[in-house]
Amino acid sequence: MGEHSKSEWNLLLPVGLMIFFPVIRHLLEFDAMESAFLIVAVPLVIFPAILILGQLSKGEDWWKNQLKEGGIVALAGLAITLSLTVWLIIEFYMGNEKLSQFEDDAGVLSQGVIFDWIQFEIFDGATLLGTSTLSFGLWIDSVSLVVLFVAAFLCFLICWFAIGYMNTDPINEDRNHRFFAEFVLFSMGMFGMVLADSFLWLFIFWEIMGLCSYLLIGFYWEKPSAAAAAKKAFLTTRVGDVFLMVGLFMLYDLYHSLEFAVIFGDPTLGGAVHGVDLQWPLFFMFIGCVGKSAQFPLHVWLPDAMEGPTPVSALIHAATMVNAGLYLVARMFPLFSEPHFEGDLSDLAMLIAWIGGITACMAAFIAFVANDIKRVLAYSTMSQLAYIFTGLGAACWFANEGYHHLATVAFGASLFHLFNHAMAKGMLFMASGSVIHEMHHAHDHAHGHDDGDHHDFDPQDMRNMGGLASKMPVTSIAMMLGSMSIIGIPLIGGFWSKEGIVGQAWNVYAHGGEMILFPAILVLATAGMTGFYMSRMWFMTFAGKPKSDVVEHVHEDTQWIKTPLVVLSIVTAFSGFILACGNFVHWLAEPYHYEPFGELLAHPIDAILHELEHAFLPEENLLKIVGWTAILLSAGLGPFIAARMHGGRLADGEEATPLTNWLISYSGSVGHTDVGDLATGGFATALHNRLYIDDAYEWVISRTIMPLATICAWIDKNWVDGAIKGIESGSQSTSTWLRQFTTGRASDYLLMATVGMLVIVGILWGVA
């Protein structure tokens, strides 16, 4: 495979050519906004194309080796969407003046109606209120651009990764086209959701993602665990989605429209809508977000979703689906900041923050004991998304209480964390995929393909790893940078946004929101816990002596896997710092007030110093204390304990790259603690069982709705139908009489029917 992979760069030629797609559109005198619908349309066309081509030509050489069973087609399509997205961003950024004719004062591009979905009249009693149209159009502002870019960029890289990951595994042979087709449809769902200009279409694409997650998690459908996980993911999110739908009905009833332009244009609808009216719709919509973004208490699907292939985990848990819930909350933000509703929605904002705080802490606890490398990342995802919810809750609270500037900062920090987390987590999942892939192959290599003990060995279990740093230099560096970003090591990636979120959560407390104290404490504590479990994962995987003989045979292989890791390493390492200095946080919330990068380009030193001072030496004492506590906990205490428990030098003769070697030496020098006792304690058992939440749900369902269904089916058969049967047997004479005619021969019946009809017609004719 090694020599083979070198020659595969030429396969990327068609993908590279796709970058010129926007250029061609431009030469044809379309602008970016007019081309934006293609971001949804291109994947929508590619999806059936891959499916049909794959079904027709699976197994053929050109399909398998030249097009990678559809992987290259998918990648080319995603290259188009990515380049269109970049074009859109450039036009949004450069052309503020030029595009201002489309903009209202909220910094929005919107391309009216693309097509009308359904149209109808509304009555209030007997009074005709008017015609209402549910149509599809595009809406682009700073929020959608960020989420769109994250999705397009990561989908592209994950697809690239998937070509290496999926196509080298014989188990996937001849069905990879299904994977790539569903992958593309999934991306379509995310792009559509982000670009939609109404809550209705946001919901429609939201559900498409639900379908695709079902299909992708259940990709290995023959495994009972995968089939169950897929069902669980769909149904759990469906619970949230149904409530979201109810929320939309309520919102529609208030505004008689679900379009952003109407709802954000005048949230009060000329004074007809009051803040209290909005509490319930927004609450129900938030339940949908809780389900989609896997927050307590609808989080149970996410860890199980790891049953899907690793690229799917990266896709769902970094690039797309889990961000959907955050995006929807961010979309509700303008309603919170309407001065007319001041104070009415602050309870809901608190609820958002509470859900975030509880989930952050709970997920981090469970991650303490997870031994499956992907499950650690899954719980980490839940925890980090919960941070963003806390931040958005704080932002909404500030906005609703009239602290406009603080709301801006908290909102920007939350979305910034979304960006940082997506980049880092996408990379971490791919890096873990790289580890799993190589462990799997090494195991096959060491033990042969069919020696029967395949099922005893779990390539995802970190207890089989250890000391991989020297075997997989690129992966180990990528994983280190990703973990640092998630932990919030100063200056790297997520540090900037996490400090902002924790700080603003405490700031809410300082401004009179006492209720936030609990989640604020939780997110602060979780910062330290994040430091522990992420470091634990890295040390268990890469440091210390190998824990199984499989590790000997591990080596990094194909460029398909390495390239995305390198790209994302660079992005993770630097983007946080650059964007933070570029005033990204403020631009996100108020693109029309702030010019991103203007200051950074004009006075780079001043801008950087200003940002550093802001981050490390804020003026308010509270923020200073909270910020430094978070830094000490996450960058100091957590990793230190993890290093003592799981760290250690590599085996003799093994050498890691300089970039990771310092960390391994450090972990080897802090000593060693035996944690055997801790891992068998009662609390650890509870954590292993995910705090028994899944069990409780199953218990309740199996004792309420399932017996009810059986009873209803019984009642229907014996009582409802039984009553009819009673009537039947009561009218014996009728049935005896009828039985004479059921001779069982078709010709008899037909004859009788025809004769009968003729007689009737004849009689009637005679009467006439």
Place this chain on the structure above:
Amino acid sequence: MEITEYITMLGNPLTVLILLPITGALLLMLVHWLGNDERREMLANPIRYTNLGIALLMFVLATFIGLEEKFGLAWGEYLYQNCEIGAVSTGSCTLISSIGVSWHVGIDALSFPMVWLTTLLIPISMVVEWDAKKGAYFHSLILMMEGALIGVFVSLDLFVFYVFWELTLIPMFFLILMWGGEDRRYAAQKFFIYTFAASVFMLAGILVMYFNNDASWVGNITGKSFDFVLMDTSTNFIEAEGLRSIVFLLMLIGFATKMPSVPVHTWLPDAHVQAPTAGSMLLAGVMLKMGAYGFLRLGVTLFPDQVIEFQTLLIVLGMVSLVYGAVVCLGQVNLKRMVAYSSVSHMGLIFLGVATLQPLGIAGAIFMMFAHGIISPLLFAVCGSFKHHYHTLEIDSMRGLAHHSPWMSAHMMVGWMGSLGLPLMAGFVAEVAILIAFYMAFGWWVLLPAVTLIVTATYYLWSMQRTIFEGGGEAQLPPTMHDEEPRDITWHENTGMLILGVLAVIYGIYPDFFGMFEMMSDWATLLVENAIYPPEVNP
């Protein structure tokens, strides 16, 4: 009676739509019946193809009628000019002058979708069950049913309407009796007697309406008329309000049984489980819609005040059907029975949509009829092919269907997803329309149908998990296979299912395709404006 009058009527496209399949089917059966064995053998295939040819011709004809209406005339205006709720009357002639029966056919935005759906489903169901034994009779009976069904949807004379209504039972009765499963005799009788008994109530209602429909100027013996348009144009043609309520309830019994609504639904699962594939496709796809159509045409249109009066009853019926039907689905172990109960559940939404008295809700209800008419035949086609290839319908009897029958699994997934209301598929449009209107009318009660959507998703996903998924590398086959080699569906089954699946998606993305949602919405608006809140009440 002028003979030319009849000849003109025979040239009427709607008359052709009714009489062509019935006479065609009778002739073909006669030809087959008259021949000796050798000739039957020889004629089997030509008869099959002729049946399909007539069915396709019918589809083309119906499509042309639709195109003419869509592009030649604006539905809304044309409807309004004609009569209150706008039956586009295309002609009539006297049939039995002494008692005021006439051949009066017409088509409007309520009946056109149903007619088009019927002409669409008939060839598809023929193609899906192309290999049926005694195909000459089988396909001819289906064709005959097409004529009867279209007769129900386009007749504007209640006498003729009733005749066609009962006529649909006959081919279906034989389809179940001769091509059904093990328990077919019981199922066929039950189906026939049950629905026949219910329609007696409807007949009673029709007769009351007839005797109150004054047409003395025509000068026949009774001085009454069965003409629907006449009833519709005179406001409250039955003067006594109590009598109106009684008639409305009589009609409701007849139509609710056909739809079917809880508690008079139990004929449906039995009939479906025993019916042949094509039979259950048509049963679910079109015959259930006869109930909903009749309710909208004769119940809501003629007795709008009673709809308001019995609004609560409608909601209770709809809600119980919806919720109870879904819960019962969850408890089923038989695939086809589960799908049959899901029809009961979905039909409940139609009552809910009508009860909102909002154009959106009523349009949603009509669209539900249409969408369910596309999706449920797909479900039953899948069930049928499952039975055909695996000789069982037990959900738990096998694992890993996707391994042996990837196409069948794919269609199953498309159908199941469409039926549980996945966005961008037709069922979602109807659900969203009905539920939005329902919230606007009844507020928080919407939580009940909404939560039912979770139950719906549960039983569908659970059944998929237990049939097409799992099973490891080698699928576990049901014991009924007896070491037979499992196969995927045949190409004609595949074609039929593919068309239905694609249509479900097209109507989900663009509900206005072929003007469907638009015309339903117009019809519903006219109904609300002119019948439910007539102008003199509306200041």
